[in-house]
Amino acid sequence: xxxxxxxxxxxxxxxxxxxxxxxxxxxxxxxxxxxxxxxxxxxxxxxxxxxxxxxxxxxxxxxxxxxxxxxxxxxxxxxxxxxxxxxxxxxxxxxxxxxxxxxxxxxxxxxxxxxxxxxxxxxxxxxxxxxxxxxxxxxxxxxxxxxxxxxxxxxxxxxxxxxxxxxxxxxxxxxxxxxxxxxxxxxxxxxxxxxxxxxxxxxxxxxxxxxxxxxxxxxxxxxxxxxxxxxxxxxxxxxxxxxxxxxxxxxxxxxxxxxxxxxxxxxxxxxxxxxxxxxxxxxxxxxxxxxxxxxxxxxxxxxxxxxxxxxxxxxxxxxxxxxxxxxxxxxxxxxxxxxxxxxxxxxxxxxxxxxxxxxxxxxxx
Amino acid sequence: xxxxxxxxxxxxxxxxxxxxxxxxxxxxxxxxxxxxxxxxxxxxxxxxxxxxxxxxxxxxxxxxxxxxxxxxxxxxxxxxxxxxxxxxxxxxxxxxxxxxxxxxxxxxxxxxxxxxxxxxxxxxxxxxxxxxxxxxxxxxxxxxxxxxxxxxxxxxxxxxxxxxxxxxxxxxxxxxxxxxxxxxxxxxxxxxxxxxxxxxxxxxxxxxxxxxxxxxxxxxxxxxxxxxxxxxxxxxxxxxxxxxxxxxxxxxxxxxxxxxxxxxxxxxxxxxxxxxxxxxxxxxxxxx
Numbered sequence: 001x002x003x004x005x006x007x008x009x010x011x012x013x014x015x016x017x018x019x020x021x022x023x024x025x026x027x028x029x030x031x032x033x034x035x036x037x038x039x040x041x042x043x044x045x046x047x048x049x050x051x052x053x054x055x056x057x058x059x060x061x062x063x064x065x066x067x068x069x070x071x072x073x074x075x076x077x078x079x080x081x082x083x084x085x086x087x088x089x090x091x092x093x094x095x096x097x098x099x100x101x102x103x104x105x106x107x108x109x110x111x112x113x114x115x116x117x118x119x120x121x122x123x124x125x126x127x128x129x130x131x132x133x134x135x136x137x138x139x140x141x142x143x144x145x146x147x148x149x150x151x152x153x154x155x156x157x158x159x160x161x162x163x164x165x166x167x168x169x170x171x172x173x174x175x176x177x178x179x180x181x182x183x184x185x186x187x188x189x190x191x192x193x194x195x196x197x198x199x200x201x202x203x204x205x206x207x208x209x210x211x212x213x214x215x216x217x218x219x220x221x222x223x224x225x226x227x228x229x230x231x232x233x234x235x236x237x238x239x240x241x242x243x244x245x246x247x248x249x250x251x252x253x254x255x256x257x258x259x260x261x262x263x264x265x266x267x268x269x270x271x272x273x274x275x276x277x278x279x280x281x282x283x284x285x286x287x288x289x290x291x292x293x294x295x296x297x298x299x300x301x302x303x304x305x306x307x308x309x310x311x312x313x314x315x316x317x318x319x320x321x322x323x324x325x326x327x328x329x330x331x332x333x334x335x336x337x338x339x340x341x342x343x344x345x346x347x348x349x350x351x352x353x354x355x356x357x358x359x360x361x362x363x364x365x
Numbered sequence: 366x367x368x369x370x371x372x373x374x375x376x377x378x379x380x381x382x383x384x385x386x387x388x389x390x391x392x393x394x395x396x397x398x399x400x401x402x403x404x405x406x407x408x409x410x411x412x413x414x415x416x417x418x419x420x421x422x423x424x425x426x427x428x429x430x431x432x433x434x435x436x437x438x439x440x441x442x443x444x445x446x447x448x449x450x451x452x453x454x455x456x457x458x459x460x461x462x463x464x465x466x467x468x469x470x471x472x473x474x475x476x477x478x479x480x481x482x483x484x485x486x487x488x489x490x491x492x493x494x495x496x497x498x499x500x501x502x503x504x505x506x507x508x509x510x511x512x513x514x515x516x517x518x519x520x521x522x523x524x525x526x527x528x529x530x531x532x533x534x535x536x537x538x539x540x541x542x543x544x545x546x547x548x549x550x551x552x553x554x555x556x557x558x559x560x561x562x563x564x565x566x567x568x569x570x571x572x573x574x575x576x577x578x579x580x581x582x583x584x585x586x587x588x589x590x591x592x593x594x595x596x597x598x599x600x601x602x603x604x605x606x607x608x609x610x611x612x613x614x615x616x617x618x619x620x621x622x623x624x625x626x627x628x629x630x631x632x633x634x635x636x637x638x639x640x641x642x643x644x645x646x647x648x649x650x651x652x653x
Contacts, residue, residue, distance in 0.1 A: 102467060104548050104578055105623075109471065128471045169466055198614065199466035201441060220610040220617075230609055243546060243612020244520020247575060247601035248643040251625075254604035255641065262604050267612040296522055298505040327529060329507060351644055 001195045004047045006085045007209050008173070008193035015164040017157055017175075019188045022087035031068035034086040035061050044068055045085040045190075049214050050077035053176070053190045057089060078217050090187060092179035096144055098158065100126075100165045101172035109165075111158065113140040116177055120144050132162040146180075153186050168206060169199030224279035226269040234261025236358070237284040239277070240294040241268040249294040252355045260359050263288055271300050274308045281316055290321045290358045294351060297328030306334040310341060321345070321361045325354035367540040367567060368515070368560040369457060369486070370433075370499050377422065377431045377455075378403045379438050379446045381413055385461075386437035389503055390414050393435075396500040401429040404446075422453040433457040435492070435501050440464040443488065444473055451476060451483045460487030460551070461502050467614075470549040477551060485551025489614070491521035491543040504541065512537015514650065515561040517554060518573035519546050519580075519613065520601060523643055527571055530647040539567040546613025548577065554584035562592050569595040569653060571646060572637070574628055576602035576611065576618040581628035589635035596637040597650045600625045 003011070009019040023034035024047070035042045035058060044067050046054035054076050058064035064086070074081050095116040103110040109128055114121035122143020124136040137158035141151045157178075165173050172194040179189050200207040215221055220230040230246070236253050240246040250262035266280045272295050284291055295305045305326060324347045326334050331349055338347030346357045366372060378393075380386040381403025391414050394400055402417045402425050409420030419425035422434070434455050438446040443462040450458045451473075465488045477485055486493060492502015496509040504521070508528045514536055518524040521543055528538060542557050544550050554572060561567045570592075574581040581600060588596055602611055602618075603625040610617040618624045629639050638653070640646040 102471070102548075107471075107474065107549055109468075127475060128468065129475045166468065169468055171467060196467050198440065198464045199468070202466070219606070219608065228612055230611055232604060232606055232609070240522070242520065242522020242525075243616060244518075244523035244573070244575060244601050245526065247520075247605065247611050247616065248523055248526075248599075250604045251601060252642050252644075265611065269612070296525055298508075298525055327526065328505075351642070 001197055001200065001206070001210055002049045003193045003195065003206070003209055004049065004083070004211060005045060005191055006047055006083070008191040009188060011164060011168060011193060012188055012191060015160045017160050017164065017188060018186060019191075020087040020090065022085045025068065025084045025086055026072070026082060028065045028069040028072065031084055031086055032061050032065040035064035038086060038088045040064065041089040043087045043089050044071065045087065046071050046074070046076060046081045047083035047085055048076045048079045048081050049211065050079055052076065079214055082213070090179060090181050090189070092177070092189070093182050094180045095177035095189075096146070096180070097174070097176040098161065098178050099172070099174045100161055100170070111136065111140060111162065113144045115144045126162070131166070132159060134159070150180065150184065150186065157186055168193065169196045169203055170194060171196050223283050224276065227276050227279045227283070228267045228269065229283045230265040230267070232262045232265060234263040235287060235289045236260060236262055237264045237266065237288040237291040238262055238294065239266045239268070239280045239284070239291065241270070241272045241296055243267050243269065245294055245296060249292055249351060252351050253292065256355050256359055260355075272305055272308060273300070274311050277308055277312050278316060281312065281318060284318070288320055290362050291318055292323050292325065292354050292358055294325045294354065295327070297326065297331065297334070301329040302326045302331040302334035306338050306347075309338065313342065321358060323348060323354040323358045325349070325351055366498065367495050368557070368564050369484070369493055369540060369542065370495055370501065374433050374457065375399050375401045375429065375431045376501065377401065377425050377429070377434045379434050379436045379450065381405055381416070381437070382408050382411070382418060383437060383439070387413060389437065390416075392506050393500055396506050397497070398499045398501055401431050404434070422449050422455070426453055426455075431455070434459070436460040436462055436487075438462060440466070444469040447473055447485065448476065451480050455483060458483060458485045458551070459490060459492055459501050460485060461490055461492060462487070463489040465547070467549060470547065474549055474551065486542060487545040487551060489545040489547045491524070493543070494538065494541040496538050502543065504543070509541060510537040513539050513566060513568040515539050515564065515567040515570045516541040516573070517557040517561070517570065518543055519575050519615070520573055523573045523599070523601060526643055527573065527646050530644070531650070534647050534651045536647065536650060539564065546615050548615035554580045555587045558584055558587055558592055558596070562594060567594065569597065569650060571650060572596055572598040574598065574600045575613070575616050576600075576605050576625050577615045577623055579623060582622070582631045585628070585631035585635040585637070588632070588637055595653045596632075597640065597646055597653070598632045598637045599640045599643050599646050600628045600632070601643070603629070
């Protein structure tokens with residue numbers, strides 16, 4: 001779960017990481033009021049869960065209002081800008097980036113620092129059973145050529161950032177940029193915090209910070225009890241029980257012919273009971289041209305799956321052509337029963353046949 | 366007896382009295398798996414499915430001689446259960462539990478690196494099957510006939526597909542190992558391939574990988590240099606886009622080198638035969 005910058009900064013503050021005294025605004029008028037209190041020049045940061053940092057500098061109240069008006073109507077990476085974080089402008093003598101993240105290629109937690117204006121950087125691997133050592137934080141300071149009079153401050157900041165990383169169950173925390181101001185203070189200008197979804201059960205306060213609207217733009221999200229929708233660019237919906245099976249179904253669609261391409265790939269993690277299949281079907285996009293169901297009877301036999309499918313089709317008949325691929329116990333009999341009942345929606349036993357049948361159906365209609 | 370499970374391997378089920386633990390214990394016992402007891406704190410002294418329940422692993426091992434465990438404990442408590450199993454010096458731990466926070470798994474991995482006598486399979490693993498001998502986990506009990514093909518997979522559902530298809534080609538399984546779909550797992554593809562390479566009961570291996578991480582690249586290097594047995598592979602997610610998590614916590618790639626294409630290339634270069642679709646795996650295996 002990605003948090004917004006203003007949320008990340010409020011958490012940083014709890015861990016004594018120096019952030020600016022900013023205000024949140026969701027209208028141009030509110031932005032102007034914030035700028036009045038903070039006194040221009042101010043920095044207006046778009047609060048959006050994109051990778052890039054979007055901000056403008058306003059030298060006057062009028063400018064603050066106009067910039068805010070402009071930003072609040074934009075989208076960045078598909079995410080709508082609904083909030084702005086207004087902060088006092090500080091002059092930075094130097095800017096750095098500081099990251100603590102789970103590095104999957106090394107299967108380790110890595111802290112890294114870099115100087116924004118040049119190639120200087122240093123990384124340190126953190127033992128999760130011991131935590132970050134003070135000498136490692138000093139090593140980062142030295143690696144970015146931070147003047148030694150600022151090392152004590154930097155070390156404290158890094159240690160606090162690690163505490164934040166651990167205690168929020170983060171997968172990644174970024175301070176970018178970390179400014180060294182003309183008064184010799186290290187201050188966070190930009191920040192990101194990604195929280196491990198698996199840990200949300202024990203981070204209830206953070207779970208409540210979820211931006212539900214932004215979530216709807218996510219390319220992969222859970223929409224119902226153990227039903228996940230993954231968005232690929234095409235228009236053939238693939239519904240399968242099992243993540244691997246879902247991927248393999250999408251792969252089979254993609255490799256068939258260029259005009260046949262997977263769109264919504266919907267995984268049912270667990271039994272394909274009626275409720276989950278109904279949810280899956282509901283989340284097939286309205287612009288989908290066809291649907292492939294690829295269902296393996298493991299805990300439920302294929303006969304039960306077909307039974308659930310029949311009930312599903314009687315409640316919510318799909319509006320586009322479908323094919324059903326069934327595998328597992330009693331699959332052949334289940335296919336025959338299905339095909340007799342729904343002759344227009346072929347029930348087949350191989351994925352290749354399912355893809356071919358749907359493609360053929362769409363080509364001739 | 367193929368890999369990981371030996372005649373003297375005796376399992377405790379951690380979380381046996383929970384809903385999932387109880388359901389699957391009954392199935393595993395009916396299959397013939399050597400389960401000697403269960404561990405459920407505060408339920409010590411009870412019996413379930415004809416097996417004794419203990420409060421902790423130490424008393425369980427003292428009473429039963431157990432040397433392995435299967436973890437069905439919920440995600441909030443699973444890591445504690447596994448630490449307990451490691452400290453009790455169990456040799457094999459199979460963790461079925463899904464949804465364990467990644468920092469917990471990282472701590473566990475760091476701990477296991479210092480306790481080399483314990484092997485962890487999983488988390489998020491469907492388990493291990495040695496047909497007619499042991500079914501450890503949640504793999505449907507009708508799957509897997511005895512044979513000489515080793516199967517190792519990140520995906521449970523695709524392994525089930527392969528095991529089902531193998532029947533029509535009269536091919537059987539020596540051992541199936543589900544290493545799990547998480548980004549951090551206790552045992553990698555390379556480690557399982559090493560075991561299969563040395564296993565007299567395995568002639569060839571099916572490897573089912575997917576996008577995300579570099580476990581397939583690591584095993585490709587091992588296949589190219591040390592493995593003499595034929596490997597047939599499939600890598601799921603060729604149609605996936607970067608940054609889109611395809612179900613499993615570990616099934617997401619952000620750089621080209623962790624995409625399906627990169628893994629397929631590496632495996633092919635190493636001499637593995639890579640199927641273009643999941644349905645091509647068994648025909649390729651049969652054709653070798």
